Amino acid sequence: MLRSAAALLCLATASACLAQTTTTALNPTLQQQIETITQEPAVVRAHWGVSVTTLSGAPIATLNDGQFFQPASNTKLFTTATVSALVPLDTRLHTRLLAVGTGLRDGVLQGDLILRGGGDANFSGRPVPYRPLKPGEKEPPRPELRYIDELADRIQQQGIRSIQGDIRGDDSLLAYQPYPPDWSLDDMVWYYGAPITSLMIADNSIDITVTPGKQQPGQPTYDTPSIHLNPDLSYYEFDTHDLKTVPGAPTRIDFDRMPGSRVLHLRGTIAPDAAPSTESISIDDPAEYAALALKRALEQRGITVTGQAVAKHGPLAGLQRDDLVEASIAGKTTSTSPLRPAVTVPDAGGNTPMFGSAECTRLQAAGSVACVVADHVGLPLADDIVVTNKVSQNQHADLLLRMLPLELNQGAATTANGAMLERRFLTEQADIDPRDFYFNDGSGMSGHNIVTPRAITQLLRYASTQPWGAQWKASLPVGGVDGSLRSRFPNEPLKNHVFAKTGTLGEVHALSGYLDCRSGQTVVFSLMVNTHTPLNNDDLKAMDRIVASIAAAE
Known part of the structure; x- marks a missing residue:
């Protein structure tokens, strides 16, 4: 038995005892089932961790529950729980458009227009609040630049016909x-490895669709596959020399981009009769x-811009991974004030002062002012937590x-x-052991x-109170219903009774959450x-x- 072997190891090595469970499982039958499944030839060489407890904390079944595992996206459980506890869930973040310069005369803005990000992650075409797709339903096209268009409309409505300056994207809030730290270099080309910025747009990614090339009359070869973008905005240059339309070939397309480069290399094959292939690529x-x-968007509305589109970033962050780990172990932050929920600061409502009004901020430069000319108010924080987890x-x-x-002023x-x-x-x-x-x-x-x-089941129990x-x-995916569990647990008795966060990273899988059991009780579990x-x-x-064995246990 695995637990017996672990007990012998504990006797031999004191440090190993810290990594083992010190309590006895309440359900020996379930314990045996879990150990039998994890010892099967197809999975025995993997490292397994299991913690199943009641909501009150009584252990039901355990396996290596004190050992360390890479959690992959189970990390989001800790992030979203912390934010839910400390920041008001009705908090709304703003993306503001500011005019900075010497004034507005006869429809001409003498200065720059600044798009300042306030940390709203849903400045995109995603439908929010989150709604699960119905069976057979396809996700509708997303107008990723809809809020950009709304802001441009506001500028046009205010009579601005010309901007004698630059358009600045400002993510300096962060x-x-x-x-x-430690994100993998080869993930950075894909949507899931996109940069983290306070001015997020379309999840900081672009959908690239590759469509097979056509055969010209009398020619033995096919045209190079065509590239279509959503949003349809020129940003990258595309190198498609090694991208071919080949009869009978599988659709196998690779995307490569060096960090900081605006050249995206596409290579591979697609058959003439193949369906278009779409991948989501990060925005550098x-x-x-x-x-x-x-x-x-401004130019499409007849507004001339004499300057360029440029970015404004904040100062470089200093701490690297070793500093972070050392500071985390010590529990240090840059503030020693009590850790308590944030207080919502009343917002000015729909107040968006016109350029040159008394509410504008006068800058140090002679005659220069900065005014909010448009303000996009994001959806409540609670909605973003649902999107994040689902x-x-x-x-x-x-x-x-x-x-x-920032939210805690710390x-x-x-x-x-x-x-x-x-x-x-x-x-x-949350009373989680800092060593865990x-x-x-x-x-x-x-x-x-x-x-x-x-540590995960302790978090789940704490949150339930x-x-x-x-x-x-x-906000967690529901088995057989939505999110990353939509296609798992599709049948009764598990469908609609598993509420859990998935995790996938390399050779890592995780699933942790709440489970309604046949006995009528709800338990918490973490499988890693x-x-x-x-x-x-x-x-x-x-x-x-x-999971099925846990649900069926008496």
Whole structure:
């Protein structure tokens, strides 16, 4: 038996005892079932962790629940729970358009137009509040630049016909740290590895659709496949020399881009009769991209812009991973004030003063003023937490973590400060053992995040007792219904009775949440698998069988 072997190891090595469960499982039958499933030949070489408890904390079944695992997107459980507890869920973030210059005369703005990001992750075409797709329903096209168009309309309505200056995309609200520590270089080309910025646009990604080329009459070869973009905005240059239309070939297209480069290399094959292939690619500099989008929208409305579309970033963030880990272990932040929920500052409502009004801010430069000329108010924070957990949106989770110090007025908006404030909350209020977790980001993309299964079930139990707990639980994917669990647990008795966060990263799978059991009780569980066989999902099948066993246990 695995537990017997672990007990012998504990006797031999004192440090190993810390990683083992010190309590006896309440359900020996379920314990045996879990150990049998995890010992099957297809999955036995993976590293398994299991923690199943009642809502009151009594252990039902455990396996390596005190050992460390990479949590992948189970990290989002900790991020969104911390934010739910400390920041009012009705908080709305603003994306503002400011005119900075010497004035507006005869429809001519003498100065720059600045699009200033306020941390709203849903400045995009995503339908929010989140709505699950019905069976057979396809996601409708998303007008990703709809809010850019709305702001451009506001400028036109105010009689501005010409801008004698630049269009600036400003993400300086956050320190400039587009990628959290230890994100993988080869992930940065894809949507899930896009930069983290306070001015997010279209989830900081572009959909690229490759359509097979046609054969010209009398020619033996086919045209190079065509490229279509959503949003349809020129930003990257495309190198398609190695992209071919080949009869009978599989659709296999690779995308490559060096960090900081605006050249996207596409290589591979697609058959003439193949369906178009779409991939989502990250935007290298979202602030500049947003400025380009706004400049084009203004010009489409007949407004001339003499300057360029440029980006304005904040100062570089200083802390690296080793500093973050050391500070996290010590529990340090840049502030020593009590950790308490934030107080919502009353907003000015729909007040958007015209350029030159008394409410504008006069700058130090002689005769120069800055005025808000348009204001996009984001949706409530609660809606973004639902999106973050349901679809496992990495950039939203890391933006939440980065914004936490600002919302609590506790230091600079960096990943390190957010992670340290999160650690304080989890240890001081959620009563999680500080030795049981170390996080480097808010999404789980970092391969250096580690956590124990028992830390996750402790978080789940704690959340179930809090005023915000029911709303947070409702943000989790539901088995057979929505989010990342839409296609898992499609049948009764599990359909609509598993409320859990998935996690996938390399050879990592995780699933943690709440489960309604046949006995009538709701339990919390965390199932974690590390170092499973590459390109293989046998561990997922085993994991789902464990969930079924837990639900059926008496």
